[in-house]
Amino acid sequence: DAGVTQSPTHLIKTRGQQVTLRCSPKSGHDTVSWYQQALGQGPQFIFQYYEEEERQRGNFPDRFSGHQFPNYSSELNVNALLLGDSALYLCASSLVLAKNIQYFGAGTRLSVL
Amino acid sequence: SQQGEEDPQALSIQEGENATMNCSYKTSINNLQWYRQNSGRGLVHLILIRSNEREKHSGRLRVTLDTSKKSSSLLITASRAADTASYFCATDPIGSGNTGKLIFGQGTTLQVKP
Numbered sequence: 392d393a394g395v396t397q398s399p400t401h402l403i404k405t406r407g408q409q410v411t412l413r414c415s416p417k418s419g420h421d422t423v424s425w426y427q428q429a430l431g432q433g434p435q436f437i438f439q440y441y442e443e444e445e446r447q448r449g450n451f452p453d454r455f456s457g458h459q460f461p462n463y464s465s466e467l468n469v470n471a472l473l474l475g476d477s478a479l480y481l482c483a484s485s486l487v488l489a490k491n492i493q494y495f496g497a498g499t500r501l502s503v504l
Numbered sequence: 505s506q507q508g509e510e511d512p513q514a515l516s517i518q519e520g521e522n523a524t525m526n527c528s529y530k531t532s533i534n535n536l537q538w539y540r541q542n543s544g545r546g547l548v549h550l551i552l553i554r555s556n557e558r559e560k561h562s563g564r565l566r567v568t569l570d571t572s573k574k575s576s577s578l579l580i581t582a583s584r585a586a587d588t589a590s591y592f593c594a595t596d597p598i599g600s601g602n603t604g605k606l607i608f609g610q611g612t613t614l615q616v617k618p
Binding site: 395422424426431432433434435436439446447449479481483485490491492493494495496497498500 | 534535537539544545546547548549552592594596603604605606607608609610611
């Protein structure tokens with residue numbers, strides 16, 4: 392039973408570019424949440440998707456957008472990258488009836504130069 | 505913004521000793537969870553304690569919750585080198601409607617020396 396998988400593992404971009412990160416949830420899970428973790432900090436909630444719609448959003452600008460597909464997988468898109476977007480991006484999946492119990496992927500390390 | 509603040513920021517102990525880390529939060533919560541993260545990788549869920557519970561055990565882990573002080577502690581007994589990791593508390597604030605919008609603290613980095 393595969394857990395949460397994220398791709399790519401590492402990514403290097405330059406300022407102003409756009410990036411897409413991908414996440415496949417744990418088998419049977421229907422809800423996907425995305426977090427940003429800066430170096431030395433705790434994860435910060437970006438947004439959450441369920442039934443292909445954004446259900447919750449944290450304090451992140453509109454440059455951060457996402458999508459959920461019918462198979463529950465999800466993408467995180469970041470436009471007009473800034474140096475401050477460099478971080479570990481974590482995807483977490485859960486069941487809609489137990490959203491608090493979240494299973495995390497290994498993350499995508501994004502470096503913006 | 506971070507809901508929780510963890511103390512200490514870093515902890516170094518010898519194998520076999522107990523490790524205690526604390527978490528304080530700001531707003532009323534539905535529940536509080538503890539997660540472990542190894543070397544900047546994904547987080548692993550350790551334990552969840554609900555707001556009406558005061559203490560919970562899971563293996564070598566013991567978690568307490570004091571809602572009047574808005575604080576929690578995680579005790580790892582008989583620590584092992586494999587416990588070396590960062591530990592985060594995460595809260596689910598009341599009013600968030602059980603959305604799973606977890607708010608994490610800044611974490612405690614634990615080093616267990618063999």
